[in-house]
Amino acid sequence: MDIVKIVEQKMGQNSYLIIKDEDAILIDAGVVVSQVEENLKVFSPKPKLRAVLLTHCHFDHIRELDNLIKKYECPAYIFKSGKPMLYNENHNLSCLEAPFKIKAKKDIKTFKDSEELVFGNIQVLCYNTPGHSVDSSVFVIGDNMFTGDTVFKIEVGRTDLYSGQEDVQLISLKRIRDDLSRDIKHFYPGHGPNFNKEDMKYNIDRILGENEWI
Numbered sequence: 460m461d462i463v464k465i466v467e468q469k470m471g472q473n474s475y476l477i478i479k480d481e482d483a484i485l486i487d488a489g490v491v492v493s494q495v496e497e498n499l500k501v502f503s504p505k506p507k508l509r510a511v512l513l514t515h516c517h518f519d520h521i522r523e524l525d526n527l528i529k530k531y532e533c534p535a536y537i538f539k540s541g542k543p544m545l546y547n548e549n550h551n552l553s554c555l556e557a558p559f560k561i562k563a564k565k566d567i568k569t570f571k572d573s574e575e576l577v578f579g580n581i582q583v584l585c586y587n588t589p590g591h592s593v594d595s596s597v598f599v600i601g602d603n604m605f606t607g608d609t610v611f612k613i614e615v616g617r618t619d620l621y622s623g624q625e626d627v628q629l630i631s632l633k634r635i636r637d638d639l640s641r642d643i644k645h646f647y648p649g650h651g652p653n654f655n656k657e658d659m660k661y662n663i664d665r666i667l668g669e670n671e672w673i
């Protein structure tokens with residue numbers, strides 16, 4: 460399996476192409492079609508993009524979603540509470556920059572907490588980890604976890620934006636540290652560098668340190 464990190468320059472948003480044999484999926488949609496196409500072409504035979512998975516509904520993670528769905532004729536997946544927020548510029552936070560709403564409707568599918576999605580040879584476990592936003596989710600593929608804006612290498616996602624909730628985030632972080640990361644070796648965030656399990660533990664221990672009652 461190959462993991463290709465593609466960084467969007469403006470907001471430093473990381474999207475990830477996951478490629479296994481002839482199947483591919485994209486995690487987050489901050490990158491333009493030409494960047495995805497360039498990276499798919501490196502592989503022979505060229506893998507088919509089967510789905511776009513969204514870690515959450517924020518504008519920097521979804522800005523190319525309509526173009527990607529059109530080009531690859533594939534569905535997108537988001538945690539169920541995130542879907543309506545895609546269609547509201549105040550909820551997807553594009554109001555902070557250049558307001559837009561997602562246009563695709565039937566191609567946007569939803570997943571539930573702990574649901575497994577299968578795309579050809581790629582199996583993805585989806586977990587809702589609310590806090591940064593109510594729909595924030597992490598994806599587990601093998602020993603890799605894609606953390607969106609829930610947890611970064613040295614920080615965690617801010618909770619002061621629409622649908623953010625700090626006390627809920629602490630519970631999500633504890634769940635990641637104590638439960639979901641048991642078999643995980645590599646972490647891939649929505650912004651900034653990748654990190655390992657020690658980094659994750661150090662970071663979450665520090666955040667939870669003042670909240671030992673959880």
Ligand SMILES: [Zn+2]
Pocket residue numbers: 515517591608
């Ligand atoms: Zn975000």
